[in-house]
Amino acid sequence: MKAMTRLPALCAIFALLFLLTACGTGKTTQPESEGFTPKLDSQTEGSITVVGHYNNFEALEAEFARFATYYPNVKLTYTYLDGFSKILSTALTSAEAPDIFFTYPWMGSWTDGEQIFAASENLADPALGIDLSCVRENLLKKDDKGQVLSVPIYTTTYGMLVNEDLFQKENIPVPSTYSELLSACDAFQKAGYAAPILAYNSSGEFLYPLYYPYFCGQIQGNEAAISELNALKPEAGKYIREMLDLTADFMSHGYLDLAACSALENNYDAVIMRFFEGDVPMMLATGNTVSGTEKREAKSEAFTQHPFRYSFHPVPSTEQGGYFVNTVSIGFAVNRNSANLDLANEFMRFLVSTNELNLMAKAKRMVTPCADMSLDRVYAPFEKLDSSRMINLSELGLSDAAASQVSHAGWQVSNGLMSVDEAVAAFGAIE
């Protein structure tokens, strides 16, 4: 009886305490980066400007907010530069020169590439204290002097988006070998899916996720072949034959609807929105395309009404599985002439950590450059691949021109515009 009479009183007290706790300001504090200790005075004032070719960079804005918990008086700004590749070197010497700028693996081939790298800080300088060990080593590019002038922020790869719910519904296992891929397509066709696999069909991009990683796997480490391919010698066509045979073989099964593929307007919005319709078991795509999926889930009425689980897989082009062809999508470099050099380096020291880089990758659903890739379940299948099947395009040594010829050849064959023999013979001159 006594306990019963106490109950209302206790309830009232808890209600009062609850009410009190609700009297907070509602402020939420940004989570702080684990293990980061500021080197500069936390009251340091200044600004950091990052420039790049993204119209909008929310993942970086989130990092700005996290950095601001350590340096509240530092103003961080991201600015989109019109004609980035043409204007960057000018921007680096302008009155409003950026402190940090985007870099690409192919930047070295720019006419002003040397000038740009000359203006870049050596981020491997021990004095800066940047811990580069969190980045997969083969992604870090060092120059002749051993300098690291750019740190990868996002990487990309090639593969296929898989509608896991459809596979489950039709009781078909997600393929991990080429024969399983064919079997899965066959099974889907029998289940009423006329075209179980879809891909954006534009010059150089149709079936690219299937044949290009396969091709890279064939020539990796073959210096002579790469040398001949880079020289665009017609006789180097022999090195693309196997790849073209694979392409032709896959096309011969009729699992692709060319008209439907050609109807896709672009390799980003259109591909994603089509995949979200929910009736495509597999969609060949690049990592860049996958990066747009999360934001577009809400934009797709079909997906909103009938959401499904999906993931990104290597395309199984051999009986041993597929390849993880990895290339840096964007990197960050620090302008060594920056008026805010100390702050810019401090921001990079903050950013280059497994935690922050993975958060950035997750926010934009890009492939992280970090050794630890487990953060985003969509990319989880790539983590299961053996390290021997991982290829860094930058290390491969294939020139852009040669890669372009390979791409064109594959597209010609997959679209039935050239036979395999014709494409092999025409290597170096395929348009």
Add this chain to the structure above:
Amino acid sequence: MKKNWMLIGNIAIVLAILALILFYVRSEQEKMLVSETEAFGNMTVAMESVTTNYLIGEQQVCNSWANYLNANDLIVEDAIAFVRDSIISPEIMAHILFSESDGFAGISTTARAGTTSFDVSYKNIAAFGNDLEKLLERNGTVRVTRAYTNPTNAIQSIAFCNEITVRRSADASPERAVLLRIVPVSSLEKKWTFPTEDYQSAELSLIDTAGNYILRGHSFKNSNFFEFYRSYNSPTSSELDRVTASIDGDSGVLTMRNSSGTESLVAHTRINSTDDWVLVTMIGMEALGYREVSWTLAGIIALGLLLLLIFNLFSMQQFNRELRAAAVAADRANQAKTDFLSTMSHDIRTPMNAIIGLTTIAAKNVEDTAAVRENLRKISLASNHLLTLINDILDISKVESGKLTLSPVTFSIVECAENLVNISQPMVKAKDIDFNFRVSRFEHEYLFADQLRINQIYINLLSNAIKYTEPGGRVCVELHETESENGKSAKITYIVADTGMGMTPEFMARMYQPFSRQTDSRVNKIQGTGLGLAITKQMIDLMGGTIDCKSEVGKGTTFTVTLDIPLADKLTDDLMLPQIRVLLVDDDEVLLETAKDTLKSIGVQADTVQSGEDAVRAVQANGPYRVVILDWKMPDMDGIEAAKRIRAAVGNDVPILLISAYDWSDIEDVAKAAGVNGFISKPLFRTTLYDKLNELLGSEEKRDTEDDTTDLAGMRILIAEDNDVNWEIISMLLGMQGIETERAENGKVAVERMQSAPDGAYALIFMDVQMPVMNGIEATKAIRRLDNPWAASIPIIAMTADAFSENVAECLAAGMNGHIAKPIDMKLVMKEIKQIKEESKA
């Protein structure tokens, strides 16, 4: 049950107050929001005016350039040279671009950074293309591009446009081209200075009605304002439509969460000088102090109420606990009083029973003188016990009421010790207790304190020790002086140790509480009130002293009392004897040392030996001594045997004193036969030694003795007493001393007698205090006011049952000369009378 409902009631009140506060805060917030919204909206409109004026000004400059170029049919190099010359500010530049088919290529007023080339191309700039053509169609308005990267210097800029006609070369035909006046975004931002500090964190953007940023502030995210709104606010389609419609309108204010998730105020207004540009300003609610102040206030009040509630709850519980404790204490006190009264009733009735019963027996056996004497002796004993009981009750009642006060007088600590010995002797002898009273020499004999209370303390402890020690046990008393820290007082330590029954720790914890007596069958057989220790402790506390007790059941108890007593002015040097030599004999080395010191202080040189045999040798070898002082109990040869030997050795000339701690009546005859001339008791006080030696030497000072009352015969004393029995007792007792008495029935009669009496008619007046008609105090005052000097100065001694010290003080203040408490002690009465007699002689 009631407590819980009270708790619920309190919490309900607190919750109600909080709800009211929240309601009030919300109401105030809404008012503030309305006010802030209006102010922020007005500020945005003001910023729009600034922006419009700036844009119009810049456009007009561009237009004036275009007008000049169009009017002068220039080739492009001349045109750009003209414009270059027209530019005043170094941050401004101009471009002339040819048609879109040429990829918006052209010439700049400034060379590209790091080169000498003035060529410029807008091919890769998204802000151009169709947008530029559409812009040019807006004749008559400000035609300015969205922010873009100036291809000449890579600085974010906006460009004001106008169409011009120029020739590519002198030979070429006039051709349509576009003139751009290019201004860095930072220049425009400098114009956007917010008028008050409140808006320092506000940011601006320029958007078009589709939400695309023309110029994007730092806190504005995404590439489109509506996308920004969608990304961080998850609006329904109707909410989004409402925001879109609002932006499309003239001006307005809305709230939204920014990219940090904080509530923000967004105001927008159309730029008048453009077709579809909108100025959007955004500021966090916290920056306006909107939420922070109100919630802080609410939080503080809520916390205060909660603390008040908790405080009240705890206070209430504390009060309840105290009340319960007080009730329990009151119950206990009542029970204690009941027990006490029951005990007192028993203790009072017991001696009363003895007195009444023995009186009856004596009355019936009045012829049997021996029986009557024995009954009277027993009646006297019972009366004394009754008096002690009454005194204790009175004392404890004064202690409990906090009215116990001290009446300091000058007294001798030595006499005090003598009294102690004298008082304790009968009890010691009766119980055959080994009694040892050791007194060290006092540097300061005369002290100034309440002698009666000090005596009471010492007697209480000593009588307890004797009472609770079994026959054959031992009681040791030590009294000594140590140096006091302040130099104006003496630290007197009194130690009473016995080998009695001891006390349990449980009883010791409460032994100073009134009415407490140890529960013990042996204790119950001993008369006591349970008040002695309580009174003793209170008195010691009142005197600023300490009392310490160590006791063990079955082994005994030791009490130590330390009192810091102020020194009196009177010195001890008035007791001096002629310089003589004496021999002091005792086996106790300490006693020899202290007694030798004492003798020296009264001018006597003492030789000491520690046995009877040594004494005999000493009187033969070192004599003659004027006196030999022998201890009675010594090993080998006792004092009586030693006296015999001394007499045998040196004859009868030297007087011999025998020291004994006890009554010597048992050995008196044997000792005198052995040649002992007198006896002296331990401890050997200074006055004791002085008096005894003086007597032996035949030069004893004339001192009054209580028994010598021959010179008082014929004295006349007026006694003011209303009670017949009391009058009868005092008149009879004084009559037995040959003193004549005359009665006054009350104070008034006494005054009248004194008015009419001839000089010297009375030697003094014994004045009762409480009397009808006129009390003793008033009567004394009246007598002191009489004109007759003899009558006005006659000695008046209070004789009253008002025995408290304040009563004594009141009597003295009224003009009385002394105070005797009832029941009267005839010794005291006679002492007072003799003192007055002596003074009158003087």
